[in-house]
Amino acid sequence: MVEGLNASRIPHEPVVAVIGDGDPRGPDAHRVLEWAEEVGTLLARAGATVVTGGLGGVMQAASKGALSAGGLTIGFLPGEDFTEANEYIRIPIATGLGVMRNLVVVTSSDAVVAVGGRHGTLSEIGLALRMGRQVVTLGSWRIESDQRMGGPRVHRARDPREAAQLAIRMAKDGPVRPPS
Numbered sequence: 001m002v003e004g005l006n007a008s009r010i011p012h013e014p015v016v017a018v019i020g021d022g023d024p025r026g027p028d029a030h031r032v033l034e035w036a037e038e039v040g041t042l043l044a045r046a047g048a049t050v051v052t053g054g055l056g057g058v059m060q061a062a063s064k065g066a067l068s069a070g071g072l073t074i075g076f077l078p079g080e081d082f083t084e085a086n087e088y089i090r091i092p093i094a095t096g097l098g099v100m101r102n103l104v105v106v107t108s109s110d111a112v113v114a115v116g117g118r119h120g121t122l123s124e125i126g127l128a129l130r131m132g133r134q135v136v137t138l139g140s141w142r143i144e145s146d147q148r149m150g151g152p153r154v155h156r157a158r159d160p161r162e163a164a165q166l167a168i169r170m171a172k173d174g175p176v177r178p179p180s
Contacts, residue, residue, distance in 0.1 A: 014171035020058025044071025
């Protein structure tokens with residue numbers, strides 16, 4: 001152990017995962033991508049590192065927004081080839097884990113923002129909650145979270161600004177430890 005270093009909590013800038021559909025479709029697809037890009041921009045402006053699954057759709061839009069605002073973007077890729085990352089990822093990490101990389105995405109973050117999404121996003125929300133991460137949803141799944149449990153919660157945001165503000169606040173608080 002390093003002298004004088006509190007290993008239980010090493011201070012760092014907030015790390016926020018942005019999750020969502022890799023290929024949004026339907027009448028709301030354009031809006032979802034715009035929201036994801038704005039969330040990425042706002043998170044980066046607030047000093048957060050933006051983590052995604054590194055591919056297209058919401059992941060690409062959030063990374064584009066974050067990078068355009070001077071932020072750091074990390075992509076945990078499902079395959080073994082780091083060149084599969086979208087062009088806005090500055091640190092591509094090829095996991096070779098397939099969809100299991102979703103666990104890495106959420107556990108590497110301090111908070112999670114879900115923008116739109118289908119069943120893969122729902123599974124990531126569940127993993128995030130299980131791992132003690134607070135989740136903000138924007139145009140995503142409507143999930144009841146039991147406040148009596150004392151653990152992480154799902155917070156619904158009305159717009160990208162509220163989503164980013166909530167995520168930054170929760171990221172600074174860090175993961176929630178459910179009562180034993």
